[in-house]
Amino acid sequence: MSAARPPEGEGTPVRSALLTLTGVDAFYGSAHILHGLSLAVQPGERVALIGRNGVGKTTVVNTILGLARMKSGQLHLGGQPIARPRPHIAARHGTAVVPQGRRIVANLTVEENLRLGAAAGRKGHWNAPEIYKLFPILKERARTPGTALSGGQQQMLALGRALMANPDLILLDEPTQGLAPVIVDQLADIFRRVADQGTALLLIEQNLGLVLRVAHRYLAMSKGSVVAQGAVVNSAEGLADIEEHVMV
Numbered sequence: 001m002s003a004a005r006p007p008e009g010e011g012t013p014v015r016s017a018l019l020t021l022t023g024v025d026a027f028y029g030s031a032h033i034l035h036g037l038s039l040a041v042q043p044g045e046r047v048a049l050i051g052r053n054g055v056g057k058t059t060v061v062n063t064i065l066g067l068a069r070m071k072s073g074q075l076h077l078g079g080q081p082i083a084r085p086r087p088h089i090a091a092r093h094g095t096a097v098v099p100q101g102r103r104i105v106a107n108l109t110v111e112e113n114l115r116l117g118a119a120a121g122r123k124g125h126w127n128a129p130e131i132y133k134l135f136p137i138l139k140e141r142a143r144t145p146g147t148a149l150s151g152g153q154q155q156m157l158a159l160g161r162a163l164m165a166n167p168d169l170i171l172l173d174e175p176t177q178g179l180a181p182v183i184v185d186q187l188a189d190i191f192r193r194v195a196d197q198g199t200a201l202l203l204i205e206q207n208l209g210l211v212l213r214v215a216h217r218y219l220a221m222s223k224g225s226v227v228a229q230g231a232v233v234n235s236a237e238g239l240a241d242i243e244e245h246v247m248v
């Protein structure tokens with residue numbers, strides 16, 4: 001099941017996909033990081049993007065946000081071609097990001113940080129009261145500066161902010177980095193609850209236990225492209241399957 005297959009993206013129908021990158025080359029200045037990368041995420045999917053440090057996982061997110069320069073290839077969001085990616089354009093087309101390091105705005109309160117996420121103006125289930133139901137601690141601390149929260153609470157805030165955009169897809173970039181195992185467990189449950197409500201997830205994660213608990217499919221990257229994919233099976237064998245690609 002883990003046998004390498006051609007990566008998804010090229011040849012897949014972009015119209016129905018929430019996110020498609022097709023043959024993407026992306027750069028930071030003259031540094032060529034993504035090499036003909038192709039991938040696709042369909043509505044409601046839970047996909048893990050795995051691979052060793054430095055293979056370009058965050059650069060996939062940065063390309064979608066326009067923070068890395070896409071020199072060739074195509075990006076589609078919500079079935080629409082995106083010629084000039086920008087964070088607000090991604091949000092408008094239904095893709096929200098929980099960035100690596102969370103990026104909570106220091107001089108804004110918890111509630112103000114949450115409201116930033118609603119800037120795209122998409123309607124849907126999620127608003128501040130719904131986020132507070134999901135994370136009661138954020139309601140208790142609504143008037144506290146966002147960066148005064150613990151690491152786990154800041155991660156909840158970053159996820160809440162992403163949900164405020166009422167996205168069809170959330171990109172989660174190493175959301176459990178530096179968090180205690182008990183907090184990681186709580187977040188795993190929350191990611192599953194969010195996915196159960198129909199939001200697709202693309203989870204970049206080094207914690208393979210979390211990948212097993214949250215994702216249904218994995219894409220493995222090496223040297224700036226997707227080199228393998230397969231189903232995620234929550235078992236010791238399933239773990240060995242995906243570990244193999246992180247060790248590539």
Ligand SMILES: Nc1ncnc2c1ncn2[C@@H]1O[C@H](COP(=O)(O)OP(=O)(O)OP(=O)(O)O)[C@@H](O)[C@H]1O
Nearest residue numbers: 028029031033051052053054055056057058059060
């Ligand atoms: N702003 C930048 N300018 C130049 N090179 C960069 C920049 N950001 C990242 N890189 C380089 O791009 C490559 C891919 O980095 P990226 O952060 O996408 O990898 P990653 O797979 O997400 O790894 P990690 O798990 O360490 O975050 C690395 O060699 C990194 O040093």
